[in-house]
Amino acid sequence: MADRPRLTTTAGAPVADNNNAKTVGRHGPVLLEDYQLIEKLAHQNRERIPERVVHAKGWGAYGTFTVTEDITRYTRAAIFSQVGKQTEMLARFSTVAGEQGAADAERDVRGFSLKFYTEEGNWDIVGNNTPVFFVADPYKFPDFIHTQKRHPRTNMRSATAMWDFWSLCPESLHQVTILMSDRGIPTAPMFMNGYGSHTFSFWNSNDERFWVKFHFKTKQGHRHFTNREAEQVIAKSRESYQEELYSTIERGEYPKWDLFVQIMPEGEEGDFEQKTGWSAFDLTKVWPHGMYPLIKVGEMELNKNPDNYFVHIEQSAFNPSNVVPGIGFSPDRMLQGRLFSYPDAHRYRIGTHYDALEPNKPRCPVFHYHQGGEMPFGLRTNPDAYYEPNSFNGPVEDPSVKEPPHRYAGEVNRYDYRAEADHFSQPKALFNLFDDAQKERLFHNIAEAMNGIPQFIEDRQLALFDQVEPAYGAGVRQALAKVKSESDSEKQTSISTSHSASAAE
Numbered sequence: 001m002a003d004r005p006r007l008t009t010t011a012g013a014p015v016a017d018n019n020n021a022k023t024v025g026r027h028g029p030v031l032l033e034d035y036q037l038i039e040k041l042a043h044q045n046r047e048r049i050p051e052r053v054v055h056a057k058g059w060g061a062y063g064t065f066t067v068t069e070d071i072t073r074y075t076r077a078a079i080f081s082q083v084g085k086q087t088e089m090l091a092r093f094s095t096v097a098g099e100q101g102a103a104d105a106e107r108d109v110r111g112f113s114l115k116f117y118t119e120e121g122n123w124d125i126v127g128n129n130t131p132v133f134f135v136a137d138p139y140k141f142p143d144f145i146h147t148q149k150r151h152p153r154t155n156m157r158s159a160t161a162m163w164d165f166w167s168l169c170p171e172s173l174h175q176v177t178i179l180m181s182d183r184g185i186p187t188a189p190m191f192m193n194g195y196g197s198h199t200f201s202f203w204n205s206n207d208e209r210f211w212v213k214f215h216f217k218t219k220q221g222h223r224h225f226t227n228r229e230a231e232q233v234i235a236k237s238r239e240s241y242q243e244e245l246y247s248t249i250e251r252g253e254y255p256k257w258d259l260f261v262q263i264m265p266e267g268e269e270g271d272f273e274q275k276t277g278w279s280a281f282d283l284t285k286v287w288p289h290g291m292y293p294l295i296k297v298g299e300m301e302l303n304k305n306p307d308n309y310f311v312h313i314e315q316s317a318f319n320p321s322n323v324v325p326g327i328g329f330s331p332d333r334m335l336q337g338r339l340f341s342y343p344d345a346h347r348y349r350i351g352t353h354y355d356a357l358e359p360n361k362p363r364c365p366v367f368h369y370h371q372g373g374e375m376p377f378g379l380r381t382n383p384d385a386y387y388e389p390n391s392f393n394g395p396v397e398d399p400s401v402k403e404p405p406h407r408y409a410g411e412v413n414r415y416d417y418r419a420e421a422d423h424f425s426q427p428k429a430l431f432n433l434f435d436d437a438q439k440e441r442l443f444h445n446i447a448e449a450m451n452g453i454p455q456f457i458e459d460r461q462l463a464l465f466d467q468v469e470p471a472y473g474a475g476v477r478q479a480l481a482k483v484k485s486e487s488d489s490e491k492q493t494s495i496s497t498s499h500s501a502s503a504a505e
């Protein structure tokens with residue numbers, strides 16, 4: 001006891017016995033006055049918070065971002081103010097569809113969330129390991145996610161729902177091709193890239209705006225599992241990412257990524273659309289690197305495991321609306337939808353004051369006039385200046401950080417971007433980058449994922465692959481025939497085995 005802290009109740013009173021309930025006689029009943037036992041049981045009932053509605057399974061660590069190149073001509077953001085400057089950060093990686101107990105090595109898009117604790121507030125990138133997404137309108141996001149989660153009747157994942165949706169949304173072809181390619185199952189978070197995916201904006205100290213895309217390139221190289229390798233990993237461990245990320249950092253082998261940006265001066269988006277047929281703000285499309293080359297900015301290193309997973313990773317709240325002076329949004333309609341969705345999710349999942357919790361707390365001073373609410377830790381208000389404007393030295397606005405105006409123009413309408421855009425050329429270019437072996441694995445992965453869905457959905461999706469490139473459709477058709485005949489003969493074997501087993505009984 002001498003050098004160990006004394007066990008207390010949450011109110012600080014010392015606890016004499018943490019093993020024996022207070023009972024009448026040797027065996028009970030237990031007295032209601034054993035409030036220490038009641039406190040312990042009541043706390044256990046409240047240990048879980050709702051899991052994230054998407055990206056529930058995750059792994060994370062703290063780290064450092066270092067600027068290696070000067071980009072102050074594009075942005076006045078404090079994080080980029082000087083070559084050599086270092087900023088503390090937090091990363092959380094995740095799968096999209098699986099629940100908290102899901103296996104790590106499943107074929108899925110990976111989330112790539114970053115929080116940079118800059119001296120002008122937290123800047124968050126809430127991206128994925130892919131530069132594009134399945135859909136480009138926030139209206140479609142909840143429907144898309146429903147197809148990835150469990151069927152309401154069977155409570156099982158539904159390949160029919162996934163392919164039904166994808167085959168009705170040709171804009172998903174690019175992302176589906178990436179998901180079904182080798183990159184669909186990275187072996188661990190450090191062996192994949194991360195992308196901001198959306199177009200954001202930079203503005204510099206002359207109030208000039210640039211559209212920007214963020215790319216985090218792994219310095220560990222890309223490593224992936226095939227379906228069969230992933231099955232073997234999952235059979236042994238559902239936590240393979242947690243094990244690898246945690247133990248690599250514990251060993252002092254810190255994973256690193258290089259940050260690159262693509263920059264498009266404001267005003268060029270019209271030309272870009274005319275030349276390419278794609279909107280610079282369409283999340284299902286990339287900006288060709290030949291037109292907008294990657295510009296190196298800095299390096300991110302993960303170097304500290306959190307000492308409590310729940311406190312630092314489960315309670316972390318990433319939010320695309322967390323921008324800082326020098327970084328802004330774009331008209332990308334998906335991004336605009338997300339600006340509402342994340343803080344709303346955090347208030348529901350964590351609570352009103354989620355930004356005061358350790359992983360979310362800015363490392364710079366915070367002064368605002370929000371009042372009350374549940375558990376208002378960290379509300380640092382001057383007692384007499386609890387409204388604004390006031391004459392009692394309360395915090396005041398700073399016009400020097402005013403963002404330059406956006407030049408949006410147009411008629412308000414519900415425009416159908418899908419009808420207008422070319423959804424085939426970019427997946428075609430990606431498909432043609434693959435060598436023969438990569439193409440074979442792509443066909444096979446798609447065939448395994450499509451096996452068993454209704455014929456009319458299969459036909460509709462195959463027609464889309466044909467439109468990308470006839471060889472794409474033909475390859476998937478061939479792989480499907482093979483996968484179907486293999487699964488038919490497996491069924492035959494299991495029927496005959498079970499018949500002979502019952503005959504033996």
Ligand code: HEM
Nearest residue numbers: 052055092111112113126127128133138141197337341345
């Ligand atoms: C309109 C479209 C979208 C909506 C409404 C949406 C909504 C959400 C919500 C509600 C969460 C859970 C947040 C929480 O409880 O902490 C979430 C998590 C996440 N989303 Fe989205 N999302 C959208 C599109 C995207 C896109 C396009 C990306 C990537 C480019 C993305 C990446 C992520 C990531 C990485 C997480 C996990 C954040 C974390 O690590 O805590 N989402 N999304």
